[in-house]
Amino acid sequence: MDRNKPNKAVLFLATIYVAMTTVEAGTYTPSPDVGISAGLISDCPGVTKNATISNGSMHMLQVVHHMLNDKNEVVRRAMPVTVAHKMLAKSKRMDLRNKKTVFYVVGFVDSSWFLHSQAVGTAYAKRGYNVFESETIAFLTQIYPKSVRLAREIGKRIGEFLVKLTDQGLTADNLELAGLSIGAHIAGYAAKHFYAATGKKPSRLTGLDPAGPCFRNLPSKYRISASDAERVDILHTNIDGFGMAERLGHIDFYANGGEYQPNDIPYIPCLVICSHFRSVLYWWQALEHPKKFIGLKCDSIQDARLSNCFNSTETNYFGLNTDFGKPGIYYLPTNNVFPYYKGKEGLKEENEIYTSIIRSINSEDNFVL
Structure with missing residues (x-):
């Protein structure tokens, strides 16, 4: 497939996008009667109340050790978090003292056994990490607001597990966390607990489109925050749907503006679930292809939404090579087909995936049907 040739899905989505955001004379500004999106169920009464996992259920909250053996084959071992x-104390495949350790937290109705979770785990393992993943399918399949309520207890338990690993050589400097959707907030809770118990913050915390529903209007202690780790980076892919628009980290990447992602399936636009889930695929490919996902610094989130950042001379990599010495808001261009990265071609305004395509639709001077 020609990665530089747009398919019909992108054309369709571009038409919808431009119709919603622009008019021929200039930029569309909603009237006070129309207002600005408040997001999907921003407030969920009761989610800050306590939640407890009983002793009878605790064995279902598991840690999965994701490894590669001598033949480069995936080996996985699931264990109750307690x-x-x-x-792990007797494991010969783990070196907490000399290797980096990552804990990846899955999302709502998600599992460490699903292929995308295993792909992320393998990408880390190939880079020499000790890799752990959460298994929460027994808990994060409750009706969503109750799953949100359980998230803090799950995060606390993961944090306790990480604190116990410090007796085996784990240090904060070698500890990274990452999470998808509600898992991003759980990773934040785990980081908060680790800091409260040890006085040290994890080295890095990565949030993949942190969940917006039930979280948007909560204070920082109830969600992922830039204060949770020494370096916090966030990827936004569906900010007005299942994600959230505001900055949450030291560096926030807004993929293709952060609202909706282009799809690689003809005639089917990448809407809420697709755009939200695309965040973990971008991260997986960023782990596999260092320095291929390149963001442009923006002056504001609104500029990122509208891809008004191409006059910027400051760039940053999305992935393990992110330069945290250059904090801020970044517009992250991607392609519409796997493996999604655009490299340096994405830094050219004429290659912006939405507006460049919508311009081409009516580029002829005379249209005859």
Whole structure:
């Protein structure tokens, strides 16, 4: 497939996008009667109340150790979170003192056994990390507001597990966390607990389109925050749907403006679920292809939404090579087909995936049907 040739899905989505955001004479500004999107169920009464996992259910909250053996084959071992540290103490495939460790937290109705989670785990393992993933399918399949309520308890338990690993050589400097959707907030809770218990913050925390529903109007102690780790980076892919628009990290990347992502399936636009889920695919490919996802610094989130950042001379990589010495808001261009990265071609305004295509539709001087 020619990665530089737009398909019909992108054309369709571009038409919708431009119709919603622009008119021929200039930029569309909603009237006071129309207002600005408030997002999907920003407030969920009761989600800050306590939630407890009983002793009878605790064994279903698991840590999965994701490894590569000598033949480069994936080996996975699931353990209850309360005893995982003991089971790992004798592992010969783990080096907490000399290797980096990452804990990846899955999202709502998600599992560490799903292919995308395993792909992320393998990408980290190939780069020499000790890799752990959460298994929460028994808990994060409750009706969504109750799953949000459980998230803090899950995060606390993961944090306790990580604290116990410090007795085996884990240090904050070698600890990274990442999470998808509600898993991003759980990773934030785990980081908060780790700091409260050890006085040290994890080295890095990555949020992949942190969940917006039920979280948008909560204070920072109830969601992922830039204060949770020494370096916090956030990827936004569906800010007015299942994600959230505001800055949450030291560096926030807004992929293609952060609202909706282009799809690679003809005639089917990438709407809410698709755009939200695309965040983990971008991260997986960023791990696999260092320095291929390049963002442009923006003056504001609104500029990122409208891709008004191409006059910027400051760039940053999305992935393990992110330069945290250059904090701020970044517009992250992607392609519409796997493996999604655009490299340096994405830094050219004429290659912006929405507006460049919509211009081409009526580029002829005379249209005859």
